[in-house]
Amino acid sequence: MTAKTRGDWSEWSAWIRERDDPRIARTKPEALDDLLVLDLSSKSFAGCHCSSALAEQGAEVLRIEPPGGDFIRTCTPYGILYEGEGLNYLTEGRNKHHITLNLADPEGRVLFKRLARKADVVIETYRPGTMDGWGIGYEDLKRDNPGIIFASITAFGAFGPRSRSRMGDYDNIAQAMSGFQYDTGERLPEGETYEECPWAVPTKSGPWIAWFMAGTFMAMGILAALHWRMQTGRGQALDVATSEAYARIDDFVSLWYEHTGRISERFGNLDIALWLYCFAPTKDGAVFLGGLRLEMWQAFADMVGKWDAWGAETWTSVAPFTREAEQLKWSEMVFAETRKYTSDELLTMSLEYSRHGRLAPITCVVAPILSPEECMKDPNWIDRGIFLPVSDIIYGDVLTAQAQYKMTETPPRTRWVCQPVGHANASVYGKHLGIGPPELASLKQRGIL
Amino acid sequence: MAEKTWRDYVQRKRTHPSPLKGVRVLEVCTMLLGPIGPALLAQLGAEVIRCEFPPMGDVTRSLNPFGWFYKDQSPLLLHINQNKYWVGLDLHTPQGQALFCELAARCDIVENNFRPGVMESWNIGYQRIRAINPGVIFLSKTGYGQWGRYAEENRPSNDGASQALSGYSWMSRFPGQTPLKMRAYIGDNYGGMCAEVAVLAALHYRDRTGRGQFIEFSQTENIMRAMSWVWPYQQITGRPAEPSGNRDVSVCPADTFRSSDGIFVALAASTPEEFRGLCAAMGQPDLAGDPRFRDHLQRLREENAVAILKIIADWIATRTAREIEELAEQYGFAATHLYTARDLVEDEHLAARDFRTEIDDPLLGRYRNYEFPVKMSETPPNTRWSVRPVGFDNEYVMKKFLGKNDDDIRMLYASGALGKWKDAQGRRPPPGWDGRAGLRTE
Numbered sequence: 015m016t017a018k019t020r021g022d023w024s025e026w027s028a029w030i031r032e033r034d035d036p037r038i039a040r041t042k043p044e045a046l047d048d049l050l051v052l053d054l055s056s057k058s059f060a061g062c063h064c065s066s067a068l069a070e071q072g073a074e075v076l077r078i079e080p081p082g083g084d085f086i087r088t089c090t091p092y093g094i095l096y097e098g099e100g101l102n103y104l105t106e107g108r109n110k111h112h113i114t115l116n117l118a119d120p121e122g123r124v125l126f127k128r129l130a131r132k133a134d135v136v137i138e139t140y141r142p143g144t145m146d147g148w149g150i151g152y153e154d155l156k157r158d159n160p161g162i163i164f165a166s167i168t169a170f171g172a173f174g175p176r177s178r179s180r181m182g183d184y185d186n187i188a189q190a191m192s193g194f195q196y197d198t199g200e201r202l203p204e205g206e207t208y209e210e211c212p213w214a215v216p217t218k219s220g221p222w223i224a225w226f227m228a229g230t231f232m233a234m235g236i237l238a239a240l241h242w243r244m245q246t247g248r249g250q251a252l253d254v255a256t257s258e259a260y261a262r263i264d265d266f267v268s269l270w271y272e273h274t275g276r277i278s279e280r281f282g283n284l285d286i287a288l289w290l291y292c293f294a295p296t297k298d299g300a301v302f303l304g305g306l307r308l309e310m311w312q313a314f315a316d317m318v319g320k321w322d323a324w325g326a327e328t329w330t331s332v333a334p335f336t337r338e339a340e341q342l343k344w345s346e347m348v349f350a351e352t353r354k355y356t357s358d359e360l361l362t363m364s365l366e367y368s369r370h371g372r373l374a375p376i377t378c379v380v381a382p383i384l385s386p387e388e389c390m391k392d393p394n395w396i397d398r399g400i401f402l403p404v405s406d407i408i409y410g411d412v413l414t415a416q417a418q419y420k421m422t423e424t425p426p427r428t429r430w431v432c433q434p435v436g437h438a439n440a441s442v443y444g445k446h447l448g449i450g451p452p453e454l455a456s457l458k459q460r461g462i463l
Numbered sequence: 464m465a466e467k468t469w470r471d472y473v474q475r476k477r478t479h480p481s482p483l484k485g486v487r488v489l490e491v492c493t494m495l496l497g498p499i500g501p502a503l504l505a506q507l508g509a510e511v512i513r514c515e516f517p518p519m520g521d522v523t524r525s526l527n528p529f530g531w532f533y534k535d536q537s538p539l540l541l542h543i544n545q546n547k548y549w550v551g552l553d554l555h556t557p558q559g560q561a562l563f564c565e566l567a568a569r570c571d572i573v574e575n576n577f578r579p580g581v582m583e584s585w586n587i588g589y590q591r592i593r594a595i596n597p598g599v600i601f602l603s604k605t606g607y608g609q610w611g612r613y614a615e616e617n618r619p620s621n622d623g624a625s626q627a628l629s630g631y632s633w634m635s636r637f638p639g640q641t642p643l644k645m646r647a648y649i650g651d652n653y654g655g656m657c658a659e660v661a662v663l664a665a666l667h668y669r670d671r672t673g674r675g676q677f678i679e680f681s682q683t684e685n686i687m688r689a690m691s692w693v694w695p696y697q698q699i700t701g702r703p704a705e706p707s708g709n710r711d712v713s714v715c716p717a718d719t720f721r722s723s724d725g726i727f728v729a730l731a732a733s734t735p736e737e738f739r740g741l742c743a744a745m746g747q748p749d750l751a752g753d754p755r756f757r758d759h760l761q762r763l764r765e766e767n768a769v770a771i772l773k774i775i776a777d778w779i780a781t782r783t784a785r786e787i788e789e790l791a792e793q794y795g796f797a798a799t800h801l802y803t804a805r806d807l808v809e810d811e812h813l814a815a816r817d818f819r820t821e822i823d824d825p826l827l828g829r830y831r832n833y834e835f836p837v838k839m840s841e842t843p844p845n846t847r848w849s850v851r852p853v854g855f856d857n858e859y860v861m862k863k864f865l866g867k868n869d870d871d872i873r874m875l876y877a878s879g880a881l882g883k884w885k886d887a888q889g890r891r892p893p894p895g896w897d898g899r900a901g902l903r904t905e
Contacts, residue, residue: 172838
């Protein structure tokens with residue numbers, strides 16, 4: 015790119031920042047503020063994240079829990095509570111109005127049906143058949159509200175042989191069933207046993223990625239259903255199985271097995287399908303090294319002074335380098351080089367190369383592998399608004415990741431972080447069902463709320 | 464009743480309308496982060512025009528597991544590019560840029576994943592496209608966004624960079640070991656999906672108001688959103704978050720163990736009923752009342768969690784994986800062996816739900832791949848067709864979408880704006896192509 019176009023870019027960059035900086039989000043309209051969502055998620059972070067995706071865009075989300083609160087609130091690291099709240103739920107209660115309702119009680123279900131009559135979306139995560147058994151399943155609710163969008167997220171889906179399983183929906187279980195845990199992790203060193211190397215085993219993702227994928231896919235489905243409803247007036251039922259949602263993103267493992275019989279196995283920090291694409295050790299840690307185009311791989315070789323020694327000029331394609339034996343050979347040579355530098359030095363070298371190198375502006379990707387602690391202190395992400403603390407009237411200033419994408423007209427925002435169980439009972443039941451304090455007290459006393 | 468809603472879903476899914484019918488997407492994307500999202504919209508029924516630079520097209524066409532291509536196509540390309548129309552468009556030429564603008568004028572959504580400034584250098588940036596199409600929803604997906612220091616430095620990015628910089632990989636390993644690169648392209652996939660949530664929200668807003676907008680998306684920022692407790696934990700305790708291998712520190716018990724027959728088994732049993740069931744299955748029902756384990760929050764405390772997980776590990780080592788799975792179903796907790804590729808391919812439940820769906824493609828024939836994982840009772844998403852060579856649908860798109868005739872099209876080829884595939888692996892039709900199969904004639 016020429017200097018002129020890059021100059022144009024900084025004008026563009028300033029222009030766009032003026033319009034999509036998360037710091038001005040609260041001055042802008044909200045895309046989904048015409049929607050009423052009932053979130054019945056039970057013991058499922060997938061359901062919670064799904065309703066967050068809508069709540070961040072302005073939907074009025076009523077988070078409906080049993081009178082004792084949802085078990086998911088107790089799913090907190092090491093059992094730590096902050097101001098009475100679990101740390102995971104603290105990050106996913108955002109923008110939702112928390113009420114209680116006892117669906118096991120017929121009177122509770124009557125109240126639910128009254129709310130559902132006015133709602134656009136219902137999100138639920140009970141075992142298949144539970145809502146139907148209570149008389150508040152999709153077929154029941156659509157009679158009074160044909161436009162209702164009824165979204166069910168479960169471990170195995172609403173139908174099929176395993177839908178009758180008693181197993182709950184858990185992120186670690188879904189990761190295990192996705193196929194991704196099996197072939198991720200360090201390889202067992204030659205001659206060692208698992209007792210000696212308990213870490214050289216199939217390893218899952220630390221974060222709850224399966225639940226997040228299920229919730230996000232369902233949010234997409236809900237929004238697509240809303241678009242359809244806008245054209246036709248009709249609602250529908252949606253079905254997501256958490257393990258399918260995560261398995262879905264697998265790129266080639268099933269096709270590879272079906273046509274060659276080859277089962278994908280752990281390959282450490284290399285990549286079965288890509289070169290140059292690995293984690294490489296440095297003097298003071300490790301970096302991600304990337305370069306899927308031939309020129310980027312050549313740029314790496316040049317950058318570390320091996321253009322001639324490795325014959326980079328003679329390379330015509332990355333394809334031969336992706337083969338297993340080649341990867342093992344070349345990665346050793348690459349790591350011998352990366353170990354000579356610190357992570358920051360390699361990063362600086364790659365940026366310098368993009369400006370002055372033989373193949374500039376082409377360079378390889380170098381990204382230091384950071385801890386979340388380092389990430390949280392990185393001025394770039396603070397500037398980008400991800401870690402702007404949310405000033406919550408109940409919990410104070412809470413740092414939770416937000417503004418994960420930016421929009422010029424209807425940016426997402428985090429209006430509040432969370433609420434205790436039943437915090438919004440009076441205001442929500444008052445507003446939506448005209449229930450005043452005496453009746454509210456009576457419902458509470460009888461265990462309906 | 465669920466039976467009533469979903470009865471015959473698999474048999475009828477291809478005969479129903481699609482929810483995003485009539486929505487049109489113009490995509491000039493590369494690799495994975497870019498094209499994944501538009502394919503999801505295409506499976507929901509949107510018309511997606513995918514532009515690539517002829518004759519080599521996207522670098523993804525070269526990517527494959529250990530050198531394996533499927534009928535000369537990249538399996539990665541195949542997996543993430545369903546239901547698209549393929550145009551070979553050279554955006555380095557003024558005629559190519561003008562053609563892009565013509566297409567953009569007729570599209571609802573325009574998506575790209577080039578580094579900031581690149582679209583502007585081709586005269587097809589947001590400001591230009593918005594002038595032609597004021598209601599356009601314009602999405603830019605990159606590693607670092609459109610502003611900020613890393614964007615300023617013009618850093619290139621990959622999925623691996625987002626895993627590295629966010630701390631995601633740091634949190635995905637055993638303590639004391641090096642951070643692990645996830646085999647799944649988490650940043651690309653989760654990123655692609657989240658960006659489409661933003662796009663669909665923007666579409667809803669446009670349905671209501673007629674207004675479009677610009678959406679910018681940073682793959683590295685986005686993955687931080689999925690890391691939950693880590694951020695407030697560090698703020699509140701002042702301590703760094705630490706990884707924990709296969710143990711879930713927020714759910715107890717939830718971990719991976721080895722069975723007596725050497726198979727890795729994941730288990731979870733955190734609710735009161737599940738935990739009681741597990742203790743009964745282990746023949747130690749009293750454990751459920753043990754003050755260390757009785758209450759979930761207590762059980763999660765480090766010393767208690769370590770203790771119960773050891774008890775479970777010792778028990779699992781005395782049973783086969785199959786026995787544990789059967790006991791789990793019987794006693795009401797969750798346990799499963801780790802699924803391999805073979806398990807996924809042979810699983811009857813996934814087949815019955817058509818998650819492993821068969822694509823009968825006019826160009827590539829019959830094969831199975833994963834369906835869009837949301838089932839919709841009125842408007843089922845569908846994988847309708849597979850990938851195509853570079854520029855395969857040029858004529859179709861020019862005629863159907865832009866009303867051009869044969870002379871117009873000839874001139875576009877002559878000027879270099881349009882082009883087709885190079886005769887190279889991953890770019891060209893499969894072996895034995897008869898010159899007609901897969902071409903659209905309507």
